Amino acid sequence: MFGWEFPPKIYGGLAVASYGITKGLSLQGDVETTFCMPKPTGQEEGFLKIVNMSQVPVVWRDVWYDNIKDRFIGHTAEDYYRFRDHLYADFNYLQGLDDMGCIGFAGGYPGNLHEEINNFSIIAGVLARSEQFDLIHAHDWLTYPAGVHAKMVSGKPLCIHVHATDFDRSRGKVNPTVYSIEKNGMDHADCIMCVSELTRQTVINQYHQDPRKCVAMHNAVYPLDEEIRNIVPNKKKGEKVVTYLGRITMQKGPEYFLEAAKRVLERSRNIRFCFAGSGDMMNAMIELAASYGIADRCHFPGFQRGKQVYECYKNSDVFVMPSVSEPFGIAPLEAMQCGCPSIISKQSGCGEILSNVIKVDYWDIDAMADAIYSICQYDALHDYLAEEGIKEVDRITWEKVGLRIRECYNQLIGRGWFDNGEYLNAVKNIK
Amino acid sequence: MMKTICLYFEIHQPIHLKRYRFFDIGTDHYYYDDYENERVINELFEKSYKPALQTMLDMIAENGKAFKVAFSISGVSLELIEQYAPEMLDLLGRLAATGCVEFLAEPYSHGLSSLGNADNFIAETKRQAKKIKQLFGQNPKVFRNSSLIYDDEIGAMVADMGFKGMMVEGAKHILGWKSPHYIYSCAQDSRLSLILRDYKLSDDIGLRFNDASWSEYPLMADKWLSWVASLPEGENVVGIMMELAALGYYQPLSSHILDFLRALPKLAKDMGIQFATPSEVLAKNKPVSPLEVIYPVSWNDEERDTSSMLGNGMQRDAFNKLYDENIVGRILASRDRRIQQDWDRLQATENFRFMTTKNNGMGNYRGIYDSEYDAFTNYMNILGDFLKRVKDMFPDSVENDELNSLYTQIANMGEELNVKDNEISRLRARLKKLGSPEEEVPKEETPAPEKKPEVKKAQAKKTPAKKAPAKQPEKPEAKEAPKKKAPAKKAPAKK
Numbered sequence: 001m002f003g004w005e006f007p008p009k010i011y012g013g014l015a016v017a018s019y020g021i022t023k024g025l026s027l028q029g030d031v032e033t034t035f036c037m038p039k040p041t042g043q044e045e046g047f048l049k050i051v052n053m054s055q056v057p058v059v060w061r062d063v064w065y066d067n068i069k070d071r072f073i074g075h076t077a078e079d080y081y082r083f084r085d086h087l088y089a090d091f092n093y094l095q096g097l098d099d100m101g102c103i104g105f106a107g108g109y110p111g112n113l114h115e116e117i118n119n120f121s122i123i124a125g126v127l128a129r130s131e132q133f134d135l136i137h138a139h140d141w142l143t144y145p146a147g148v149h150a151k152m153v154s155g156k157p158l159c160i161h162v163h164a165t166d167f168d169r170s171r172g173k174v175n176p177t178v179y180s181i182e183k184n185g186m187d188h189a190d191c192i193m194c195v196s197e198l199t200r201q202t203v204i205n206q207y208h209q210d211p212r213k214c215v216a217m218h219n220a221v222y223p224l225d226e227e228i229r230n231i232v233p234n235k236k237k238g239e240k241v242v243t244y245l246g247r248i249t250m251q252k253g254p255e256y257f258l259e260a261a262k263r264v265l266e267r268s269r270n271i272r273f274c275f276a277g278s279g280d281m282m283n284a285m286i287e288l289a290a291s292y293g294i295a296d297r298c299h300f301p302g303f304q305r306g307k308q309v310y311e312c313y314k315n316s317d318v319f320v321m322p323s324v325s326e327p328f329g330i331a332p333l334e335a336m337q338c339g340c341p342s343i344i345s346k347q348s349g350c351g352e353i354l355s356n357v358i359k360v361d362y363w364d365i366d367a368m369a370d371a372i373y374s375i376c377q378y379d380a381l382h383d384y385l386a387e388e389g390i391k392e393v394d395r396i397t398w399e400k401v402g403l404r405i406r407e408c409y410n411q412l413i414g415r416g417w418f419d420n421g422e423y424l425n426a427v428k429n430i431k
Numbered sequence: 432m433m434k435t436i437c438l439y440f441e442i443h444q445p446i447h448l449k450r451y452r453f454f455d456i457g458t459d460h461y462y463y464d465d466y467e468n469e470r471v472i473n474e475l476f477e478k479s480y481k482p483a484l485q486t487m488l489d490m491i492a493e494n495g496k497a498f499k500v501a502f503s504i505s506g507v508s509l510e511l512i513e514q515y516a517p518e519m520l521d522l523l524g525r526l527a528a529t530g531c532v533e534f535l536a537e538p539y540s541h542g543l544s545s546l547g548n549a550d551n552f553i554a555e556t557k558r559q560a561k562k563i564k565q566l567f568g569q570n571p572k573v574f575r576n577s578s579l580i581y582d583d584e585i586g587a588m589v590a591d592m593g594f595k596g597m598m599v600e601g602a603k604h605i606l607g608w609k610s611p612h613y614i615y616s617c618a619q620d621s622r623l624s625l626i627l628r629d630y631k632l633s634d635d636i637g638l639r640f641n642d643a644s645w646s647e648y649p650l651m652a653d654k655w656l657s658w659v660a661s662l663p664e665g666e667n668v669v670g671i672m673m674e675l676a677a678l679g680y681y682q683p684l685s686s687h688i689l690d691f692l693r694a695l696p697k698l699a700k701d702m703g704i705q706f707a708t709p710s711e712v713l714a715k716n717k718p719v720s721p722l723e724v725i726y727p728v729s730w731n732d733e734e735r736d737t738s739s740m741l742g743n744g745m746q747r748d749a750f751n752k753l754y755d756e757n758i759v760g761r762i763l764a765s766r767d768r769r770i771q772q773d774w775d776r777l778q779a780t781e782n783f784r785f786m787t788t789k790n791n792g793m794g795n796y797r798g799i800y801d802s803e804y805d806a807f808t809n810y811m812n813i814l815g816d817f818l819k820r821v822k823d824m825f826p827d828s829v830e831n832d833e834l835n836s837l838y839t840q841i842a843n844m845g846e847e848l849n850v851k852d853n854e855i856s857r858l859r860a861r862l863k864k865l866g867s868p869e870e871e872v873p874k875e876e877t878p879a880p881e882k883k884p885e886v887k888k889a890q891a892k893k894t895p896a897k898k899a900p901a902k903q904p905e906k907p908e909a910k911e912a913p914k915k916k917a918p919a920k921k922a923p924a925k926k
Contacts, residue, residue: 267454358804366452373453374808377815380748381807388788 001035002124002136002143002150006050009041010305011108012247013330014163017195017219018139021161022048024220024402031406036127036146038120039107042073050074056123057084058091059101068100086130088153091122113142114177121145128153134413135159141166141178144185157190157412161217164195165202168325169251183207191408193217195328196349215408218353220398221333228307228338233314240271240376243316243340245304245331246323248279253322253345253362258285260320262292263369264376271297271376276312278303313338317382318375322362323348332357336393341385343371353396356388432667434659434704437626437712439501439598440675441575442480443508443541444472445781447798451809456816462773467799469515476516479679484522486689491529494696499531499706502675503575506539506559507775509566520566527567533708536560536571536594542778543740545576545585546727547754553592554763555775573597573709577780579628579672579730580737583723586617586625594623596713598672601627602728602735609722612666616718624718626709628672628730632658637673641686652694660702668712672730732789740783745807749786752814753777760831761821764838770824773817782810 005015025031026047033048052074069077124146138147151158166174194200261273289298319335319342326348345362360367449464526532539555575598601611611627682688731739785806800806
């Protein structure tokens with residue numbers, strides 16, 4: 001499996017999804033996952049094998065075992081020597097090789113992202129030659145080239161996981177380089193897993209893929225930790241808090257939220273609006289709020305991490321996700337876990353599997369304002385959505401997603417459903 | 432004894448509310464989607480009501496009045512029909528004139544007042560009966576509640592209003608081992624007899640008729656009647672109840688449902704089955720035993736209870752706000768016709784059914800709404816505006832009882848004034864007879880010559896003239912009085 005992010009280091013939703021999928025698969029007992037990522041922290045959970053792509057050699061270097069054995073994060077020195085036995089070309093011309101013949105990664109999303117993607121794919125060639133595996137699974141467009149390369153080398157089926165497309169990120173004005181990488185990955189894939197039917201349709205229509213190899217594979221959420229469940233909300237009486245949580249950027253539609261806020265505040269002043277997150281449109285939003293004269297009711301606490309996110313949900317009466325185009329959007333599920341009713345745009349993939357949320361078109365600010373107002377005003381609606389929301393979201397688990405992914409895997413590697421007793425037992429246990 | 436089919440159709444169409452945002456509260460007091468209302472009623476009339484009613488007229492003519500049928504029409508729907516499809520009133524009138532059709536009473540609003548507020552329930556049922564009398568010349572003797580909601584307490588209220596019978600859903604959970612094909616009596620008041628709906632035979636027509644996956648499809652009239660005929664000895668009354676829209680709308684005309692209906696009377700006669708209106712059924716059949724119903728039943732969904740209307744917290748919240756005792760008292764006390772009409776329309780059960788979160792397996796029709804939350808939000812916004820209007824009519828400090836007594840006082844004063852007006856005109860007439868040949872009107876222009884009659888008149892009128900202005904403002908009938916009196920008052924001043 002090729003991935004770019006993995007908890008505990010989280011940049012966005014990709015890390016959470018990668019974790020859920022691998023964990024869901026690992027629970028079946030007979031799936032062994034090797035997760036290749038650019039720069040692990042060494043604190044990843046131990047249910048899967050991590051390969052640190054920064055420490056896979058692409059050039060022969062004569063290194064002593066004793067000198068390097070303690071330097072590895074992720075895989076071991078033994079793995080290193082095995083990888084070194086499978087070099088396939090001379091990459092001495094590459095910049096930034098270290099003393100072990102490896103290419104370093106900055107991690108995250110640096111400026112030279114395209115170069116890193118290319119390096120990632122080069123290293124994947126080494127891995128594909130040295131490792132034994134049945135199937136390749138690549139997460140998000142950054143790792144598609146690596147997946148394609150590995151498929152070319154090994155001939156094993158390739159499954160790619162579309163967490164987002166450039167059409168979502170750019171409101172239709174795609175970056176041609178990114179598009180070509182995405183399209184190439186999809187063209188070579190044997191199975192395309194999309195996080196929602198919405199994304200699946202984008203893949204079919206914008207990337208011209210065969211509908212038969214595209215499947216919608218909705219995300220899920222993990223049950224909350226004890227620690228998070230015990231957070232006591234710190235709410236002021238008589239005041240309601242409406243929260244937007246996510247990057248403040250074009251894709252997420254913060255301006256529609258602000259317009260709705262303006263309409264609500266014309267009627268009722270005891271509601272506060274919280275824009276949690278940071279992003280390129282943050283300053284513009286602050287200015288806009290000020291020009292509407294509602295800056296005293298709009299709050300911009302900045303980027304929230306870890307526990308802060310859940311505190312934010314717990315302290316809110318309404319969660320709003322007005323995304324213009326959201327492949328899935330895990331945030332409303334998390335909000336619902338905390339008993340916070342959600343309003344989401346109809347252009348969000350998670351709406352396909354949720355029924356106890358209010359769905360409005362992202363551009364329909366009147367409807368959005370109306371929904372915000374009524375949840376704040378009518379306790380019956382708030383309580384119903386909160387209670388039923390928790391029940392609903394508790395039924396959406398990664399275990400079930402893992403089983404569906406497994407079904408696809410079985411088809412890809414030419415195995416039927418019923419030829420594996422261990423697998424069937426796992427199905428029984430999870431259900 | 433012959434088996435008897437008691438055929439009954441409900442005619443009711445939701446009044447669609449318009450999209451009403453919270454920022455309209457307090458500024459916009461018109462709540463209805465006129466376009467949708469007109470469209471729906473016209474579509475229904477063309478596709479279903481008109482052909483169905485026409486067919487029934489023909490059937491009565493063809494079968495020498497052997498075909499009997501009963502209707503109930505909610506007051507709010509009658510208003511819609513009057514406005515958009517008056518032709519239908521004509522059809523119904525012709526049906527009424529045949530003597531083979533009985534009209535039943537029901538709550539005017541087609542609402543849940545039987546569960547919410549007894550005073551209102553009685554008041555609106557009476558209004559509905561009055562309207563039926565006006566339009567079709569019949570005094571309803573049998574009652575049916577909105578969605579056939581029934582429990583013992585409702586039965587007792589209906590009996591108190593003087594109805595002889597009531598239509599009730601023959602739900603398995605209230606009947607147990609009993610058969611729905613007998614007449615039962617209300618457990619709390621034996622004066623009220625209950626006619627039970629046979630949901631199996633009713634739904635065969637109303638729900639499954641055009642369902643090709645049904646094992647009995649296609650359903651023919653003789654097959655259906657043979658099911659009726661094969662009922663055990665003694666089980667004589669078969670209550671077939673459904674919406675009129677089932678004929679032609681839910682079951683399209685192309686399914687030949689009207690031909691099915693048309694074939695019934697003749698075949699029934701051959702098989703020894705007769706048709707009867709609810710009143711006739713009640714006259715011929717005596718209740719076999721009381722039927723105890725502790726929790727309300729209705730004809731909705733498989734559960735046949737009120738869960739599709741009051742099943743979730745949102746519905747109950749809306750219901751409680753709507754039937755708040757204080758509010759209902761004020762509405763009943765007020766004589767404002769717009770408030771009254773809005774109140775009727777807001778009570779209608781569909782408003783609650785649109786908010787259901789139940790999965791009934793058939794998909795929910797939600798009118799103009801996307802979802803149950805949308806329905807709730809929109810309804811609550813409108814209700815918020817409506818309740819505010821009701822509260823604004825009278826100051827908060829005034830109690831409902833006080834209001835009522837004030838209103839009675841006003842009404843009494845109005846009567847008093849009427850009496851006095853009559854007295855005045857009587858006296859005037861007598862005055863004329865007594866002599867003074869001069870006309871009264873020209874008197875004002877020429878004040879000098881005739882003094883004597885002027886003074887007399889002024890005195891005669893003085894007493895009511897003084898009282899009148901203080902009492903009159905709310906009473907339109909009394910308005911004419913001060914106008915008449917004004918000239919009389921002027922005259923002495925000029926002197």
